[in-house]
Amino acid sequence: MSKEKIQICEEFFDIMPPEYQALVTNATWGKEGRGWKDVGVNKELIEQHSLCAGCPESMAFRYILASLPNPEDTVMVGSTGCTSLVFPHVGIHNIHSLFGNQNAVASGLKRALTLRFPGKVKDVVVLAGDGATVDIGLDYTLQSWFRQEKFTTICFDNELYANTGGQESGLMQKGFVAKMAPMGKQFDKVRLPEIARESGCVYVVNCTVSKPSLIEKVVKNAVLIAREIGPTYLQLYTPCILEIGKNSMEGLQEMRDAEKPGERFAYKEYISDQAKAFLADVAEKEKAKKASAKEALAQA
């Protein structure tokens, strides 16, 4: 949908919410090279959120929304959890239907958009917590990858069920004492990034959201590769500061600690040869474009 489709009647302009005014006046839709640097200036995709103060998930939300390469034609699918408290504020179409069925919904959605809009790019991005992705929804997560459904799955991994009050999840670390794990979790953190690779994902990244520029890069890669080649998966550490006993300002440090070499969120990436070649091609084209623009500028 082009930005031109969204207009506000002049008489009502001043009473519209500020993010709506921003969407109409200076949205980044259609702007090439939109990214995390727009956060704080362009608020059309998310203005407020109802998460805890200092929640790394709220930062992750902003970085991801700022990094989507094609927000004007992107539909997101969420699930139940803390993310479902944010999605109602998000300025692109998003679907919440049930807990754990997000990849199944996205499969049907992507197919519908593909058959209804031939020749047009409609991106689908799933964003759900680790309970939805790995526990209750694991079947649907994996099956969508087996089927090579062309959309991106992003997991906000906070290593527990945050929204229901801090219960054990499959992505929780072994030994962590939590609700429903009163003696400490008895088994290892599920190795979903490896499982994703084996299940057919062509681009997999495991990292924290401490660096916005990194999130911008991996989100763009994941969406572009999913559009052209096959399923992609991002597992992002968004610690639940509330449930691990941290203060509002300590989320960033927690992520920095967790991404040190050898730690469980040290940057890890898998990319298929085809996806690698595709990204190189994209980079090559961008370089050529910049060079010709520079040349044109010099001639003028």
Added chain:
Amino acid sequence: MDSHSIIGTKNKKGQVYTDPNHLFFEAPRIPSFFTGSEVIKEAIRRASVDLMVAYPITPQSEAAALIGELYAEGYVTDYMRGENEFGVMSECAGGSFGGARVFTTTAGPGTMRAMENFPMWSGARLPIEMIVTCRGINSPLSIQPDTLEMYFLLETGMLVWHAETAQDFYDWILMGFMVAEQPDVHLPIAICCDGFFVTHTKDVVNLTPVDMCLPPYDPYRSPVPCMDMECPPVRMMRDPFIMKSNYISYATHASWQQEVRAAIERSRKHTIPLLGGLIETENVDAEILIVSSGTAVSQGREAIRLLADEGLRVGLVKIKSLRPWPYHEIREATKHAKHIFVPEFNVAGWMARELKATVPDSDRVVAGPQVAGGMTMPPEVIVEHIQRTLGKSVATLAARGS
């Protein structure tokens, strides 16, 4: 996509998009001898379906696979096998959220596994059509006909119709899309039949011409935004509905559920002309009535014939639509009856309970006979039940066999 403007034009298979009323009531009908499963296929061939999600479960597996053949032939735009019925119904939801006309089929344990999706479908106003070929849901495992699963569907917010014959099935599959997709309805629809009795038996069915099909679904007639990023405003709410323990939140949730129920009621005005009423009656001036739905009605017809041979006059009410529930129609049709018998293919006798909550002097409603777990219901069983209840001497089936 204005569906009216394309009436008379052709789809890629050369079928003419036809005005539904012309298709249903004026177009020539071709008598054909088909199984119920083949009838599902032939209806979907003419239904302009965008996406079908399939999964094997007896007794709908054959129909679901036959629609795969339609996909291969190009009559259905996309087709996939889901991972299980919970996934299937979620894939259907995704397709419908994205503006596609979506069709699926399920049965028995599959219906139960998928159950969480159905109130979500209706709450999200997704006009998905689902065929339910009813079978047992109990343990020990049974694949035989049983209508207990329908009872679980009644309060999901879906439209629920119960076909008696393959002809009902054929017509209602096509008509179901037209009712479910009305802007003032826009709800999912379950079109149920009794598994095997309808799906696996052959019957003469009058088909509409193969070169005519329904107009396509227009998602922009939906009362809620289609999730395709083509319609502003894009921001759906200022606050999440969940977690806000306040009056506005409660009122929103409560009124939305009421609205879904109201939409079910509004479907009447579209359904009645198409189905010829929500019920069908014969001789309702009689003192004794048989009232039921599905193939229990067919068995009731035979019982009425046998009872007539013995000089007992019995009328019939066939209930076609369970949601909306034909409350006033049933009260009117049963006003003369002294005894209302309710044959059912399930152990619970839910239809009798629904009727007892509907008619005045509900003592008139006599539950049964009920058969379950795949037992057949010979007309003689209905005859015996009626005679015994009326205090007449009964030549039992067992006695006859000795």
